[in-house]
Amino acid sequence: MGQTSTSLCCIFICFMLAQTVFQVESANILFFFGVSSYSHRLPAWPLVTGLAEKGHNVTFLSPFKAKNPHPKVVDYAPRKFSEWAESWDEMNMFDMRKKGDMYKQWLILPYFGIAMCEKLYSDEEFINWVKSSTYDLVFIDALFNECGYGMAHIFGAKVIQFDTTTVFPWYSSAFGSPDETNWIPDMAYVFGANEVTFQNRLINALIPVGWDLFRSWIYFPQLEEITRTGLSTTDLPTFQDIEKNVSMIFLNTYYSEEFARALPPNMVSIGGIAYVEKRTPLPKDLAAFLEKGNGFIYVSFGTVADLQKMDASTQQAIIGALQSFPELQFVWKLRNDSLLKEFPNGNVYISNWMPQQDILSHPKIKAFITHSGLIGIQESIYNAVPLISFPIFAEQDYNAERVHRNEYGIRLEITTVNQAELEDAISKVVNDSKYDPDFKFTQYSTNDA
Template sequence: MRCWSDDRGMIAFMIAAIIAISISVQPVSTANILGVFLSPSPSHLIVHMSIMKTLAERGHNITVVSSLKPKVYHPKIHNIIIEPSEARQKEMNEELSDLGVKRQNPIVMVMKFLRADNVMITLQLDIVKNEKFQQIYNNKYDLVIMGYFMNNFQFIVPAKLNCPMILSWTGQPMEMVNHFVGVPNEVSYVPSVFTPHKNGEIMSFGSRLLNFVSSGLLRLATNIMDISFAAYYKELAADDAALRTYSEMKENVSLIFCNSHFSEGPIRPMVPGMVEIGGIQIKEKATPLPKIIDHFLNASKTNGAILFSLGSNMKSSSMQPETVSIIYKVLSSLEQNVVWKWENLENTPGNASNILYQKWLPQDDILAHPNLKLFITHAGKGGMVEATYHSVPMIAMPIFAEQPANAAKIVSSGFGVQVDILNLKENEFRDAIFEVLHNSIYRNNVYRFSELYRNRPLTARETVNFWVEYVIRHHGAAHMQSPLIHLNFIQSNSLDVLLAILITLYLLWKLLKFSCKLLSKLVRSAKGKQKAGHSKKSKKE
């Protein structure tokens, strides 16, 4: 009888404990989340879709609108693909095709970028106007996550859906996005993305001058483009008075996910609305490789393997034939096997037995392979992060945009060396490969950094889940917003305060000067009267 009583007591205790636990642990409610990723860059889409896949795995209902078929997928994500017209895509390819052919002067390069940017903006705007895109407004969403890249007019989407928005930015915090969440631009000690730097290094006067000018020009360009974005937004709003204005929507970004980590540098002031999720596209466990690549890499155990890829935006056909010939000659003569990203498999540079050509590569999974010894890259942000995460040294071949600065960072950090792809020499390329392969200092440096990069309180995926649910739970999390968002240039730099101080000091100086003159006049007058009094007294005597 006593045993039965004890058992009942234990059962009661367990039931009470289960009830207590179930009450204290609040289940995450399923949210309807929309992803809008209009950039025609495959590498950008990989980052954005990695965020959405994380949320789908969490159990949320995910819908994604994109201009490309995603390489990252999940069975529970509803994909809506609106491809740009052939004419727009051809126009974009033509603008980028010359960049890898020959070195161009800075003015020509800037003009090409402006034309390419204009094509990219128009391409994305066409998708927002597409009839298929309009169908998303028939549904209700708790949150919109938008890929940001010169497409501010897409703020019309959360305006029409009347829900919070998060921006996904594929780079580090910079002038183009800082103002949305109020990150201060500290040009005196925070190098811009276009200013080469070494972590912890104080910029020289020349570097600070360059940083000041480049940062100012970038902010000026951003403000000029903003005029066009405001006009596009107004056009998309169709004078609907019920919608928030473009200016109001710019001040309603809940937070920005940045594909960066503070260990990469530079160290900068941050606000709660700028959340770093560096390496979100890197899998915690590598996906099995396609059989042909897996077999090729597994057969490279003795001498190792090399990955050669110039990214998703630069086509192999855009390179000079002489450059392709040099690259092939050097790579085909190596002991190592080489996986080469090459789009036209029917017209390859050659048929060397140690080279495997592939139109598309699961880059992260290849870099995770233990036999991979070297990554020859264009120094794009995504590939650079993946290589450092997996402790793979690099040879950088930068072409345009932020790639030269990334390449300089690879060299200054000791992660690899740089060669000039637009003026490539056979011996220089061969020497660079032998240097990185046989000098252990590069692999040791990147290994040490990898440990820093991985050491964080939450993984990138855990960070995404927490902050997305935080924004939804708190209906946009307006309490996190920095007051800097609502200040103009004069107010944020205290120019009005400085002017008031200068005016006050000027008035005080004028008052002091007037007082001194008045006092001097009174003293002279008093002395004059005293002298006159003495003169009269002398005459009487």
């Protein structure tokens, strides 16, 4: 009797457990981040690892290997592609800005996309990988990585664009986002709140038209020809037709820190997903350095801009301003520590790599001097850290303008800044309470993302 009861009990338990079993089907997912700095992977990485943890087969294709690999994510960096990406360091964005060629930087970027496509499809190893791989979904970094459209077609995969910044000017015709050029400044042709003139608005309205023509007549035809030749395919649709079937666009923005845009249903703001991770302890030497002080300012010009490429007067203005605050500590991301000799009292810590999120969440931080990259700005908002913004290239003027308008911090011009200007900005963001209260509201709103 007891044995029968036990058997019946086991059958009952199995029956009940069976009700909780769902059919799960894992997908093969590719993230294609070709023309992008290493920082572009940061806002996407929680999505990459989250999908892998859910049981999907995830591959991340870029020129750079992950600094902290995930055991369930395949990191694919074709050798020739990585070697080509090393040449990007030769570009001097500061020099181009000083010459007034800010928009020229934007005109160069699509040709990087074309050159990348040529490099990939001239690599037999990569071509064989494309032809032998199967993917159900391809995430494409939205900034001139449309070379990925050809791969998605070969795979028969759905496409989602991952936009690491805000709405691009060609989105109105490509994806149906409302054209709001009458009041929102173009991300490259940025004008201030007091510069909404007829001329600026006219130029602002014509920029999307120019991009549409360029993409239709020059950019896409070249990508299509490279893809057709590289993959030896004859049934490749036009990239415009492929783009019409893009399923969704993820925007690395959030409503509380962006202009009040009207977005169609296929565009989803996901800014903030990278900034809810558990903090990790700082390196011991950095932690010890910060503990002995009463407050510090973090200085970083990102992974592309480099202080050594700035002219002597700009370098001296920055160094001189920091020297004027011996009571503060400075944590400075630099490629070499040769500048330490300029700070004999030992209030500067220099390293070529910094755990940025952990630094910005430190209770003793006072401000962040930045090149106005969106990721750094969002991390600062998340941690309620005021900013001094020095835009240098790409959409950084657009980011810095929002920082200035919303009083998250102060915007300065890197090519003309002098020591007195930077000293004044540091004093204001550290001591002026106006860079605090409204900032907190945005922080809480972003924390809900």
